[in-house]
Amino acid sequence: MVLELLHNGITLETTTKKGNTALHIAALAGQEQVVTELVNYGANVNAQSQKGFTPLYMAAQENHLEVVKFLLENGANQSIPTEDGFTPLAVALQQGHENVVALLINYGTKGKVRLPALHIAARNDDTRTAAVLLQNDPNPDVLSKTGFTPLHIAAHYENLNVAQLLLNRGANVNFTPKNGITPLHIASRRGNVIMVRLLLDRGAQIDAKTKDELTPLHCAARNGHVRIIEILLDHGAPIQAKTKNGLSPIHMAAQGDHVDCVKQLLQYNAEIDDITLDHLTPLHVAAHCGHHRMAKVLLDKGAKPNSRALNGFTPLHIACKKNHMRVMDLLLKQSASLEAVTESGLTPLHVASFMGHLNVVKILLQKGASPSASNVKVETPLHMASRAGHYEVAEFLLENAAPVDAKAKDDQTPLHCAARMGHKELVKLLLEHKANPNSTTTAGHTPLHIAAREGHVQTVRILLDMEAQQTKMTKKGFTPLHVASKYGKVDVAELLLERGANPNSAGKNGLTPLHVAVHHNNLDVVNLLVSKGGSPHSAARNGYTALHIASKQNQVEVANSLLQYGASANAESLQGVTPLHLASQEGRPDMVSLLISKQANVNLGNKSGLTPLHLVAQEGHVGIADILVKQGASVYAATRMGYTPLHVTCHYGNIKMVKFLVQHQANVNSKTRLGYTPLHQAAQQGHTDIVTLLLKHGAQPNETTTHGTTALAIAKRLGYISVIDVLKLVTDESVSMMTTEKHRMSFPETVDEILDVSEDEGIAQLTLGEELLGTGGARYMKMDDMKDHDDDFLSPKKSLEYERGLGTANYSPAIPRIPRVSPETVNLKEHEIDQQHTPLPLPKEYDEDSLIPSSPATETSDNVSPVASPIHTGFLVSFMVDARGGSMRGSRHNGLRVIIPPRTCAAPTRITCRLVKPQKLTSPPPLVEGEGLASRIISLGPASMQFLGPVIVEIPHFAALGRGDRELVVLRSENGSVWKEHRNRYGDEVLETILNGMDEELESQEELGKKRIRRIISTDFPLYFAVVSRVQQESDLIGPEGGSLTSKLVPMVQATFPETAVTKRVRLGLQLLVNAHCYNKKKIRMAQEALLQPVRDMGHSEILRGHFRGTQPFEKGLGFPHRVPELRGWDDMRLRGQGDEAEDLPGEQVSEEQFTDEHGNIVTKKIVRKVVRRGKGSGEEGVLEMSMEGSLQDVNDLEGNAEQYLSYAILGHDSSKSSPQDSTPSPKQSYVDT
Structure with missing residues (x-):
């Protein structure tokens, strides 16, 4: 109807008696569509009635939000008042229409954030609006989408009037959103003194912390508000409060270069050398930011110029890194050390050289810095400049007597570094200063090898022009051409060949560049080499040609190219193996067809008479067999x-x-x-x-x-x-x-047959496994290695050096070893x-x-019939089991049993179970001292099999546990290389539940112990289980709060750990090795030896107190009941494989002390507390107080990668028979392994 009237040309300005237009009426009624059509046809959006009402006023009064929004968007003026002076906003406030109020206030503001009405009033310091809003809704702590209250907004915009109103109406002065920021934080950051005082007077928490643990004092210091800092400190703000990163307010002030703030903080006794978690001082921060004035104030106030961060950086290192010259000059004038080194051995000159700051380098050298200083990798500043490609710095260093051929730890020279990065101008500079172009690293790489590897053609050209030798070989016999061939650097290979490189040069294994290029499937290099005279007939040490390699790796294009250049499809290796043998064995139909098309003989046998069809039969490649037979291969x-x-x-x-x-x-x-x-x-x-x-x-x-x-x-x-x-x-x-x-x-x-195409030296791999345990018997490892930890010190260090980054495998991964069963016939006796x-x-x-x-x-x-449930059935190697479950006993080994309860196996599955000798494994179970395998290793299959419930495996063992001083543990390995302890999560009380109604008899642990059988309960099958016998161990998680371990074998032996002795929560174990040895000549007898593992996780403070009171050899007076036995003891830090020595230092404290033995008798003992020094690999002194307590300092400073454990032993001797020096055995005799 409205549209029809509008089409007929009705007059839109027609009004009622009160002056209302059609638009007024539609807006009042909230008719959004009618309002839209009227405005579209030209209705006046700002028309006023007799009393001054606009359509916008009416819509706002009736809370028609969408109509209000539409009118505003189409030019409605919200500032037009009525005759009484009311605006649309006023009437919306009066009616309590908060959404309309918010829309009216927000309309026309920039940005996408739309705040609630009370927040807007707070932002505008509109106390009248705020008061009206609070009358309608008395909650002053309404939250915005970002979690802030109106008081936060008032504090931010420094609107005191609204803030006072909000506080008077009950606003929470300490309201804390998720980010932890309070109004006091905001006010301190903005620097409004009156606002801060107001909030403090109303009870604001002065030490409130944000999510990052910033206090209001941090905020004031970071923004340089001296007056706020003073007010906060006067009100008791914590001056040393730390953020999550350990920053204190003085760090914040130093970062912002707020000198007056720092002075103010120092006046209130702030620590001038306060450190962060990374041990950064305010002076470090000033040096980092280049704040010269700040650095001067700090130094004048007594800051230490040589303070070291956690990584060893001093303020001078940082200033040199950031190229802040004035700060550097200031530090040098304040006696900052030029020789200070970081954790990696970098001097300030190293840092400046690497960053390329020539002016800094000049000043450092003028001040006496050594151009020959080396870091922990024995790299000089010239190495650093060469690696980073800083020509001018390198030139200046060379002019100031920097050694041009200085060798790093791996014998890399600066020329190696520059060649690797392809800095050709720098390479020229070094060569002009007589750098040796043929210097070799420990692996035999010259700069030419390295440039070839990286594909830097211009660098290679420069090196060749300076007489770099192409015939130089690495320790594996690789020339630069070999290296270019390996990494597919065609341009470099072409240049080397143009300069006379021999395409057929052979390494130690007889490998030519063509072999290497084929192995790495670099077709372009292969084509280049054969076109430049590379012989496809060249054979490696085992007789393999390049075609052998291509055939085995199924490189059809490479093989086709080699055949086009005359490679023989019937070339034989030393064992008579042809390319067709290898392609057939690998099951490569395309390669087999290609070779046969090039006249490969399908019936040619190797030295043993094996034809390609024999190898196909071995691997089961029926498709290849069909090709061979169709081409005439004989099945006979x-x-x-x-x-x-x-x-x-x-x-x-x-x-x-x-x-x-x-x-x-x-x-x-x-x-x-x-x-x-x-x-x-x-x-x-x-x-x-x-x-x-x-x-x-x-x-x-x-x-x-x-x-x-x-x-x-x-x-x-x-x-x-x-x-x-x-x-x-x-x-x-x-x-x-x-x-x-x-x-x-x-x-x-x-x-x-095996072909080694590795470029680098590697340790010879043992093929049969009989040498894997070494000549020393069992391998040893630390206790934590068996647990499912991922400590950083177990991870191999990644090397950025070229020689170490090329791999160390000594065999080609593409041509794996095919195991030979030798001899062909093995005689075994019937019982074997x-x-x-x-x-x-x-x-x-x-x-x-x-x-x-x-x-x-x-x-x-197999031998298990699937017709019935296989209860009490024997098996040899394997058996079938399904959802019905089963119990199978080993036919060859008494006591071996596998129980699969009903409904634990989801589908019919073949279970395999074998006993394996440890020497047959590549990585047998690692054992610590006093441990040994108590049975054959159990190999179970399918590996990684997951069951629907627990299954039971019972393994016979031969360990003797009668004395109670040993225990059994089960190790498991998922992949045959990593072992960890398997812990049964199920006790004997739930065995019936595990059996799930199965009629199977399970013996108690006591009965199993008498029969020497170990029960394992698991919900999955690892690849291997191993039963290990070890000395009884007490273990527990020890953290910074301290704790203790007590031996169950000898309760008087205890290891206690004070607070902060251990820096992180780790599992520590205590074992007691009982010794019954008496040194008769000198009347010396040894008590129990306490073994504590591990030590790497311990901190830098006192970490061990060993109480050895009342151990048996001393209670009986060592056979001299009428004399007081003298007790001695020492600690022994043993590093396996390094033969540590220990020597007694002069000085000992002797005292007689009384103890109560286990029978309640008072025993008097003479105590000798003696200092003992450990030998190489330690370098630290330890104090051991035996029979009372012992301590060991700074274990984390231990050097070396050997496995470590601590051993504490007590010895007693008859002091009347010999002198103390004569009666104490050497530290080499301080323990007896059991």
């Missing part, structure tokens, strides 16, 4: 020992490959030189499914080896029950009885077979695509 080819591909695949359990070969007429009854058929091989390895398949295809079960053994006899000897079940149905028993007492194990040949033989591959699970007919004997490849 036999090795030197007579193994056909069918023998090999039967040995390794590849059922699909077996099916493929028999489909291609492989002879299922062919024999090796020892008379083994494929059936013998499959039976020996326990592959039931393969045995069944071979029998179906005509394998003769009665065939015997040269020693008269049938496949059935082998299966019986090795205990493969499921294989026995299949073979006994078809084997003549009279033939199967023809067995000898010795069984010859049969293993096919395999490839065992059950204990030692473990089949190499795990038995394969049932294959749905198999041609084998279904039968109870072939449904699974």
Whole structure:
């Protein structure tokens, strides 16, 4: 209707008797759409009625927020009053329409922040509006979106009138939002004296802290308000209050260069050398900011010019770093040390050189700084300038006698540093000053090697022009061309070749640049090298050509390029291995097809007669086998020992490959030189499914080896029950009885070649594992290494140096070692077979695509029938388990049992369980002193298997625990390299719950102890479990609050830790090694030795008090009941592998003291308290007070990376028989390991 009237041209200015237009009426009624149409058709938004009412006034009066907003946006003037002088804002305030009030107040202000009405009134110091708002809503602490109250706003804008009103109406003067900022913080920051006094008079908390722990005094100091500082201090503000970072108000004032504030604070006795958490003083801050006046005031007031920050930086270091010349001059005049060094050994000259501040460098050298000073890496200032590329600084250093060929810790010279960064002008400068272009690092790298690695062509050109030798080799025999080839630097390689580099130079392993380029798949470099004369026929030490490497790594483009340049597809290594062997073994169809297309011989065997098809059979690559057979590969080819591909695949359990070969007429009854058929091989390895398949295809079960053994006899000897079940149905028993007492194990040949393409020196890797424990017996580690900690000191330090950053592996990751089982036949006595033989591959699970007919004997490849719940069933290596659960006992090892309760296994799963010798592992369990393995290591599978509930594993052990001084712990490893302690979270009381209704008998811990069986409860399977016997240990978490550890074995032995003795919360353990040794000649006898671990986590204060009162050797008077025994003792800091010495220092305190023994008798003892110095690797003095308490200072200052532990021992001797010096054994005899 309105629109129709408007279309018909109705007059918009028509009014009622009271002067209201249509727009007035629509606004009063809140008709937003009508208001919109009227305004769009030209209605006057500021039209007034007879009494002066505007449409905006009416909308505000009725709280029509959207209408008010629309009118304002379309030109409505909120300043037009009525006849009585009321504005829209006034009527909105009167009616209590806060949203409309806020809109009217905020409209026209800049920014996106929209404050509540009371906040706006506070900002505008509008007490009238604020008073009206508080009448409608008496809460003066209403919050804005940012969490501030109106009082915060008033304090910020210094509006005293509103502030007083708010406080009078009950505003909380200490209201604290999430950020912790109070109105007093804001007022102190703004510097309004009257506001601060007002807030303090109303009870503002003077030491209130923000989220960052800033006090009002910090705020005033940072902004330079001297008068505020004075007021706050007079009211008791804490002058040494610290922020989270340890900044005090004087730091804040120094940062802002507020000299008067600093003077004011010092007048109130502020600490002039107060330190932050990083040990920064106000002078450090002034030096950092370059505030010369501030630095002068601080120094004049007594600030220390050589104070060191936590990283060792002095104010002079900082001034030199920031290039603040005036501050530096001032510090030097105040005797700041030019030789002061940081934690990393940097002098101020090092810092200035690295930053490139030439003027600073000049002044430092003029003041006597040494240009030859070195840091902890033995780097000089010239090294620093060269690395950072500061030409002018380096030039000035050289002019002032800086050694141009100074060598750092790894023998890097400044020229190495400049070459690495590609600073060609700096390289020229160094060479002009006679720098040696052929100097080598400890790894044998010259500057040319390093420039080649980084691809700096111009730097390489400069070095070559200055007679840098291209024939120089690293310790691994790499020339610069090798390095460029490794890192794919084509331009550098091209330049080196133009300058006469030999493309066929061979390193120590016979590797040419072409080998290296191929190994790292740098095709452009490969093409360059072969085009410049690089021979594709060059062989490494093991006979590998570049094509061998490309074939193994499936680099088809590289191989194609090599073949185009004449590489032979039939090149043989020292063992006769061709590229086709390697490509086939790796299962690379494209590479195999390429090599065959280039006349690769598919039937060429290596020195042992292994053809590519043998290796494919070993790995189970059926697709590759199909390619080879179609190209004429013989399925009858036999090795030197007579193994056909069918023998090999039967040995390794590849059922699909077996099916493929028999489909291609492989002879299922062919024999090796020892008379083994494929059936013998499959039976020996326990592959039931393969045995069944071979029998179906005509394998003769009665065939015997040269020693008269049938496949059935082998299966019986090795205990493969499921294989026995299949073979006994078809084997003549009279033939199967023809067995000898010795069984010859049969293993096919395999490839065992390794190619080292590593550039750097590495430690020779042991291949068989028998050397891994070393000649010294068990490995040792600290207690914390077994726990799930991630301490920084366990992490390897990352090196930025070129030589150390290239890797240390001594073998090529792309060409891994293929393990050889040697010798080919191993003789084992019958009784040894059950204990030692473990089949190499795990038995394969049932294959749905198999041609084998279904039968109870072939449904699974092990000896556990899946028909019934496998309760109390034996197993050899593995067994099947499902949701029904099961309990399986080891057939070979009495006491070994695995219990899988019902409903803990989500799906049918094959569980494997083996006993492994520790020397067979790359990283056997690490052991501390007094520990040893108490059983074979248990290997469980599937590794990382997660169960739905706890499962139980019981492991037999051979530890003797009868005396009660030892205990068993279980270690676990998820990956075979990292070990940690496994803790059972379930006690015996919940065993019935764990069994989940399973009818299984579980013995108590006491019964298990008598049978020497350890029970493990876990919800998952690690890769390995190990049972370890150790001296009984008491451990607890000790923190800065202190604590104590008491030995349960000898309760009188106790280690106590005072407050702050340990800097962080760590787990410490106390062990007591009982000694029963008596040194008869001198009447000396040793008490228990207390072992405390670890020591790295301890602090820098007194950390140990060992109470050794009443230990057995002394209570009985050492066999001299009528004499008072004299007690002596010392501490021994042992660093494994470093042979520490200790020597007695002169001076001792002797006293007689009385103690009460465990029987209540008073015993008098003569106490000798003696100072003992530890030897190399320590450098600290320790004081040990035996029979009372001992202390050790500054353990954290210990140097060296060896593993450490503290040992405390007490000795007693008959003082009447010998002098104290004669009777005390040497520190080398101060402990006896048990």
